[in-house]
Structures are given as structure tokens and as C-alpha cells.
Amino acid sequence: MSIFGGNGSKATRGFREARGNLRLTGVTKEFGDFTAVDDLGLEVPRGSFFALLGPSGCGKTTTLRMVAGLEQPTRGRILIGDTDLTGSRPYERPVNTVFQSYALFPHLTIRDNVAFGPKRRGEADAGKLADDALELVQMSHLAARKPAQLSGGQQQRVAVARALVNRPEVLLLDEPLGALDLKLRRQMQVELKRIQTEVGLTFIHVTHDQEEAMTMADTVAVMNHGRIEQMGHPEVLYDLPKTSFVANFLGQSNLGDGRVTGTDGDDLVVEVAGTTVRIPKSRSTVHDGAITFGVRPEKVRIRDQRPDGAGNDVKATVVDVSFTGVATQFLVTVASGTTWAVYEQNLDVERNHLRPGDEVWLEWESGHAFGVPVNDVEAAAATVADPDAAKAEPRAHQSADTSGDGTGDGSGSDPDALAVPS
């Protein structure tokens, strides 16, 4: 796109020209004696789609605000390429933010909303830049309207165009799809991914929706209590979580606390509530003593009789059977009293005959099991039986974001925070 092919705007003390990977080193933010972001270190490769995923109140918005310059870290540094942005003002940074509330100017047309930033910088072709940006988000046909005449999804596109028109090096998106209904949300996820691929900019997308993070991002960082618990490609994170928090925040997991009792070739032998199971050594972050065993619901099979395989099985009682169309979800209790979930794809036309109270056997391949450290307090709250409880929105989210612009202090609707004066 032409708006991204230029040489960039005039430098403001050099910060706006910064190019390269986004790097955070030892970034900490304290509010009084509360640590909202704790010694964060990460590097986001230029041009990648990076998702910061975590429950409400874990420090996502605070992290974004520090990257945007709306908040200064208590300690640590923020760099783009070799340029240290720490301490610089928001308008000095090659960074723009898209908020959940869109924060469009109600009295301006869509085109003028998008042209606002370039106009303030005194760019002669502001109108053309706005048109290009609107084309990118497929909103050219509504350019003459006012924000109030657009649907939520359309306003969201305009908000994206208004940020992209400034040609930021890094685009920050703070739960941008949070106000959309599910279907529109899914559409916009695909759209945003397409736009990111097309413009090739670094996108940092903040969300508490694990599915959103997994479908969109090249790299997902799972954040908890101001720290990154694990970071990597979504498939890798899903396949091999390293903590019980990650195991249950990114998808669901059936977990059981146990003890390593020995080894058998490449496997650890683990006792969990009277059952012996195996975990490949390479799939466990713990190799002796107390351990939490885990296996994903779709990796478990339900059998009527005890399987005669290698012994990765456990007896269980059916508690609930829910038909969901593509799959059937079973909730079962195992000997320890823990509830497990099992997903079975609906391959057969025959109706499932299992009913609550039926005794069954659960079976899985040891290669699908994983081991993580015990004693994650969160693990107790995030049991499979009540997955929503772990992801529910605590009140902190409300207090942090009720200013309506996702910034906590209203600066998101401040033109200076959004536009880029020269």
C-alpha cells in the first residue's frame, strides 16, 4: 500500500524514525506498593503478530501503555531497534494504539477522522493517505458518514485505519474486539490478520480470549500477575504448557497432582491418586518429587472396558454428556474425585449411549501427557469442571478500564495521544 511505502515523517528527536524489533528489558511498573508489571522481558520481531494473553488485571493494558508512552516504567527499558524510547512522549514514538472504545471524533466524518493525524503533521496529501487507509480496511464507501452512523464493527475498522494512517512501526491493540458480538469478532479476527499481513507492521494485540490469541498471533505470551508465564507459537504452547496456569488458560487440561516414582526408558513413571501413568521426560518441566500430570481433553478416549494397552488409563464415572454438534463433551470423575473433560468428535451417526452414572475407562497415549510443577494456586481455581471461573472478569478490569477508552485515565480520547504532530 502506498501509505506504507513512504520514507516516514520528519523525525522528532529521532524517536519516530526508530525501526526494528520491539524490546522490553526488565520492565516493571509499580503503583504505590502494588506491582502491576513485574520485570517483563521480551522481544517482538519486526513485522510479527504478537498476542499478550492473560486474565483481567494481569497487567496487559499497563504494559501497552508503557510501550505507547502513556505510562512510564518504574524500572526497565523499552526499545525499538537500537532506539531507546524510555522516557519519551507518546507523540515521539512510532507507535499507535487502537482501543476497544474506538474513540472516534463524533463531529468529524470518517474520512476526516482518519485524515486527522496526517493533517496535524501538516502532510499535504492527508486526504489521499486517509483514502488509502480506508481502502485497506474496506471502508471507502462509508467515508462521508459520521461515526454514529456506523455499526460497532465498522467503527472498529475506522479506528484501525486511523491508527495505520500514521504509519506506526508498532500498532498496539487493546482488546479491540471486546465490544463486538461473537460472529463479528471472528470476522474481524480474520480481517485484522489479513491487514497485518498486508501492511507488514508489528502488531501487539492484547486479549483475555485464548481462542482469539491462538487464531491470530505468530507468538503468544501468557501473562499472569504481571509476569509472562510462557511465550511461544500457539501450537507449541498448547501442546506443551509449562505451568498449570498456562495449561488451563490456553485451552483446558485434565490435571492431577502426583509424585515421580521412577523412570522407564524415556518416560517418567508417575503415581497419581493410586494410578500409574507415564510422561515422556522431554514433556515434563519436573523430573522428580511432586509433579502435576496433565493431558488435554481431546487426547483422551472413552472406553466401555479396561483397555489392554500400555496402561495409560484410569477408571471414571460419567457425570455429564453434552452434544455440541461437531463433538460430544463428557465430564467424568476419576478416582481422586477430580472432574475430567473428554472431547470426542462425532464421527458416527449412532447416538452416544453413555449416560450419567455409567462406569467407563479413560485412555490416552503417554506421548500426549505433560508434567508441570505442582502448587500453582491458580490451578485449584482453574479446574476443568468450571473453566469459566478461571477466566471470569474480576472487578479490577472494570476499575482499570471504565474510562471507556481502555486507558484508565481518558487519555485515549485525547487527540495528542492518538495523533502524531510533527
Ligand SMILES: Nc1ncnc2c1ncn2[C@@H]1O[C@H](COP(=O)(O)OP(=O)(O)O)[C@@H](O)[C@H]1O
Ligand atoms: N493508574 C493505576 N493506579 C493503580 N493501580 C492501577 C493503575 N492502572 C492499573 N492498575 C492496576 O494494575 C493491575 C493491572 O491492570 P491492567 O494493566 O489494566 O490489567 P489488564 O489490562 O491485564 O486487565 C490491576 O490490578 C489494576 O487495578
Ligand SMILES: [Mg+2]
Ligand atoms: Mg486491560
